[in-house]
Amino acid sequence: MKAKLNGAKIIHVDPRFTRTSALANIHAPIRAGSDIAFLGGIINYVLNDKRWQTDEFFQTYLKTYTNAATIINKDFKDTEDGESGVFSGLMEYTGDPMNGFVGEYDNKSWQYEGGPAQDQGRSAATGQSGEQSVESGQESNQQPQVKPDTPLSDIPKLLLKPAPNRDETLKNPRCVINIVRRHFSRYTPEMVERVTGCPQERFIEVARTLLDNSGRERTSAFAYAVGWTQHSYGCQMIGCCALLQLLLGNIGRPGGGVMALRGHATIQGSTDIPTLYHSIHGYMPHPSAAKAKKHDTLRDYLATETLAKSYWANMPKFMVSYLKSMYGDAATPENDFGYDWHPKIAGDYSHMPMFIRMAEGQVKGMFCMGQNPAVGGQNAILQRKALAKLDWLVVKDNFEHETAAFWYKSPEVQNGDLKTEDIKTEVFFFPSAQVAEMDGSYTNTQRLVQWHNKAADAPGDCRTDPWFTHQLAKRLKAMYANSTLPRDQGIKNLLWNFDFGPDSPELHQGSEPSEDTHPEGEPDIHKMIREINGYQSADPTKHLKSFAELKDDGSTTCASWIYSGVYPEPGKLLANNRQPDPPTNPAQTHLGWGFSWPANRRILYNRASADPAGKPWSERKKYIWWDPESTADPKTGQPWTNATTGEPVKGAWLGYDVPDFGRNKPPDYKPPEGAIGLDAHSGTDPFIMKLDGKGWLFTPTGLVDGPLPTHYEPLESPVQNPMYKQQISPVVKYWKRDDNALAQVGDEKYPYVISTYRLTEHHLTGVMTRWLPWLAEVQPELFIEISPELAQEKKIENTEMVRISTPRGTIEAKALVTGRMRPFMIDGKRIHHVGMPWQWGYQGVVTGAVVNDLVALIGEPNVAIHEGKTFVCNVEKK
C-alpha cells in the first residue's frame, strides 16, 4: 500500500477476486495453474514490442548481463518442434518407484556449445533431483583427476572448462535469445485467453503496464505467495517470472526482483539452515549414496559439486568448515573431516514419499514439531492412516492438534475405518513454548536476520524448541557414548557444546544470563549462532568476520557460510541492530537494521544496478557504482589493498548497499587464461554465483523438467492441453496407488476446477488461530466459494451445506456464493472455478472438514512440492 500511495501500480493475477484484488489497480483473473501461459504471453509481448527492441537499456542489459548471446548445443530440440511439448532427452524412468518420477530427462543436449554449463549426466537418474544443485555438477564421462592426495584447494582448478561459445550479434539461430523467441512465439494474446480464460484486453493491459514501468528509470517487482510453487511445474513458473524480469532488466536493481512472500515466519531461515532433506547448510547439496552421484569421498563430493568459476569455487572451504562444525576436533584432514560419518541420502525423503513409506510400514517413528500433517498434508486421509502405522509419534506443539489426536478423533476413527484399540502408535505430546517465550532469530524473505528476545515465561511445563532439541541431543549422545560401531561414530563425534558456561556472559554482551531469562536446561543459543557464524577452530572466542576468512584446512569452523558475519565478535550480534536510515538519507537500504546474508547485502547481484561501464543506469535508480578514483573505504577510511599482495589499489564499487561484486574489480576487467572463482568472471558479469556470471534466460542445467518454462496442464484438468500434444509435465512425480487416484482429463464426474488457499484470519492449519476465540470468531466455519452462476446451475443457496468430492475423498462445507468467483471460458468450454480455504480440522475452538482430504499426492519434479493449488472436484447439494 505504501508503494501504491507513492504512485506504484499494483497488478493482481488470481482466479478469485480477493482482498488483494480489491486494492490492486488491475485484477487479471486466470484459471488456476495456467500461469506459464500468462507469463509466456507477456514474454512474447515484450519480445515483439518496438520500444523493447530498440531501447538501449533493455538491449544492453540483455546482451551483457544475461546468457542471451550464448549458443546452445546443436542437438537441442525444443517443445515447439512439432508442438510436441517435450524437450530433447526425454526417457523412461527406471529408478526406485518411491521417487515417483513418471519420466526423466537427459539434459546433455541442453548444454552450452563449446563449454557445457555443467553436464550433470542423467540429471534425474538419482531419484533425488532436489539433491542436485543448480550451480554444480560435472560431466559424468569426464570425472576430473582427483586422487586421494589431491589438495582440496586444487580441486576447482581441475574442474576448469573452456568458456561456452557466444554470438554477440545475436544472429546465430541457436543463441539463447532466439530459442527463447521461438519457444514463446505461440504464446499470443489469443492463446493466453484460450488457455487462461483471462480476457485479452485485460492481459494486454497487464503486459503494457509492466513494460511501461520497466526500463532505465523505472523497475517492477514480482511478489508471489508460496501457493505459486504448489503446482506440478511450480519451479518453472517462478523460473518463467525470473526470465521475464531478466528481459525487463528488473534483476539486481532497486525496486526489482522476484519476491517470495513466505507462508511462515522464518521459512527463509529454514532453507538457509535447512529442514530440507536434500540440502545441507548454505545451499550445499546433501551428500548422497545414490549411484549416479559420485559422493563416495569428500574429494568425490567436492569434485562433483564445486564450480571452477563463480563464487562456488570456494565450496571446499565451505564444506570443510561445515564438517568442522559437525564434528569439531574429531574432524581432521586425515579422516576427511569426518565426511564418512555424515548421513547420506539415497532417495527422495521429502514429505510425500516419506508418508507413503510410512503408510507401507517402513517408518518406525516421527518427531512432529511445528507441523500438523493430519490437516496440512496432501491426501490427508492417506497421511492420517499412515500415522497409525508408526510405533511412536512425538508431537511438540502449542495445542493438542489434529495430528496429536488422530488416534481417537480423526474422521477415520469416527467412521470406523480405523479403530483406536487397533492403533499401536504410542503418541507423546510435549507442550511447546511460543515464539514470544524464547530468544531466537527470524530470517525473512529478504534474507534479513532479526533477533528477538524472550518477552514472557512459558506457562507450566511448556519448553522451547532449543531446550527440547538440546536435551534430546545430549541424551542421544550419552546413549551412544560407549558404542564402537562404525555407524554410531557420527553421533558419537557430533560436536554439541551449547551448555551455558563461563564463556556465556561475554557472548551475551556482558549480561549474566539468569534462571529467569534462561530456565534450567536451556542451551545457550548465542553459542549456536556463533557456530553458524563461524570461528577460528583453535579459539572459539575469535569469531569470523565474513566468509572470506574461511579455509579448507580445518582451521575455521562455520556451520552455514552464508550467515558468516552476522556475529563478528562476542557481544556484537548484528541481528540485534536496530538503526534505520533517516528519511533524509537517499539510500534507504537500512544497512544498520538487522543483518542480511550474505555480508549484509540487501539486493543480490546488485552489480546489475549499474551499466557495463559502472555508471548508474539512471539517477533515479542509482544504487551502486564504480568510482575509479577511490583509494579507501569512505566509511572506515581503510585504504583499499590487494587481497594477496597487500599493495594499495585504486578504484572501488561504492553506493547505498554492500556491492555484490569484487570490491576493487574494475568494469573493464577481463579474466586471464586459467582463472578460477570470481577471477574467471569479467567486470561486467553480475551473477557471481553462476558459472558464466550471467542471468540465465535458458537454464542448461539445474532443472530436471526442462531448460525453458512450458505450459502443461495440471495432472487433473478439465481440458486437453490447448498448446501441446503433451498434456502434463512428462517428468512429474506421481505416486500411483488406489488411495491416490486421479480424475481423467475432462472427467464429467469432477467438472470443476478447485483451488485451495488460506485466509488472512487463520494461520496454516489453524493451530495458532483456530484455538483463539477472537480469531475463531472472525472466520468460524469452513466454506467453499462458488460463483452465482454455479449456484444457480446447482440450485445452491448461500450458506447452504454442500458436498465436495474428488477421487480421493468427500467433505462437507457451507457454500459462500459470491460474485468474486466467476466461470472461465477455457478453449471454448465454460469451466466453473471454486475455491476453499484449508485451515479447518477436528480439534480447536472451531472445527470443520479437512480440505486436504481432497488433494492428491503429486510432486513437482525438482523439489517435490505438491499440487494443492489446482485440481478438479464436484460440488453437490447435500
Added chain:
Amino acid sequence: MAEPMGFFTDTTVCIGCKACEIACKQWNQLPATNGGQNTISGVSYDNTRQLDGIHWRHVRFIEQFDTRDPNRTDGRWLLMSDVCKHCVQAGCLEVCPTGAIVRTEFDTVVIQSDVCNGCRACISACPFGVIGINPVSHTAQKCTLCYDRLKVGMEPACSKACPTDSIQFGTISQLRDRAQKRVGDLHQQGQTEAYLYGADDKIVGGLNSFFLLMDKPEVYGLPKDPQLPSRNLAPSGIGSGIGAVLVGLLGLLNFRKRRMDRFAAQGHRES
C-alpha cells in the same frame, strides 16, 4: 482540555484484515461471540456482522459485482473499518439518564461502565447503531477511543495495529488536513468519487471519527442525514416535565422505527 482527538479512516487503503477488530478485542478484553464458536454470515467475509457491546470495531465487506458480466469488468470490493463516530453532538450523551456517558478531555465520548444502569436509551439514540449491551458487564458499551491508552500518551489499539494506516489517529485538525489532501490526490488520480464523511460540522456537528468513502454513505451502512434525538423534542417551555419525557420517548420510538426501516432497506440491498 487537550486538543480534540479522533480517527480518520481512509477506506481506500483498508485491506480487510480485521487486525483492528482483534487488537480492539485484545486491549479491551472483549469476549468473542459464543466463545468464538460463531457461524458464517454469508455476507462476504463479514462474520461479526455489526458494531455492538462486544464489537467496538467492525470491518464491513461490500461486494459490488455485476454477475450479468462474466468478466466482472467493473467489480469492486469495498472494505471499511467502522467504529463509534465520537460525534460532536452525541445523541447517546444527550439521552443518558444517569450521566454515565461523558465527553472527555480529548473531545471523545465514553460510557463509564460503573455508572451505566443498562437502560438502553443510548442504544436507540445513536443514529449510527454503534452501542450494544456487553453480556459480561450487562451495561451499554462501545469504543472508548482507548481512553486508557490516550491518558498515558498511547494511540488507540486499532490504529496502532492497522498495517496500512487505513485507520489514522491524531488531532482532528491534523487529520482533516491529511484527509483533504488525500481526497485531492485521489481526485487527481481520476477517482473523483472519493469524499469525506463527517469531516465537517454538517453531520451531527461533526464526527471525531470520520471517513473517506468511495460510494454513498448508505452503501457502507452509514446514514445519509443522521438525526439527533433532540430534534424530536418539542421546543422548551411547553408542557410539564412528564410531558417532555413522554414526547421524548415517542421521539425515541419514532427514531427507532426509522432506524429499523433503514436497516431493512439496507438488508434488501445486500441480498
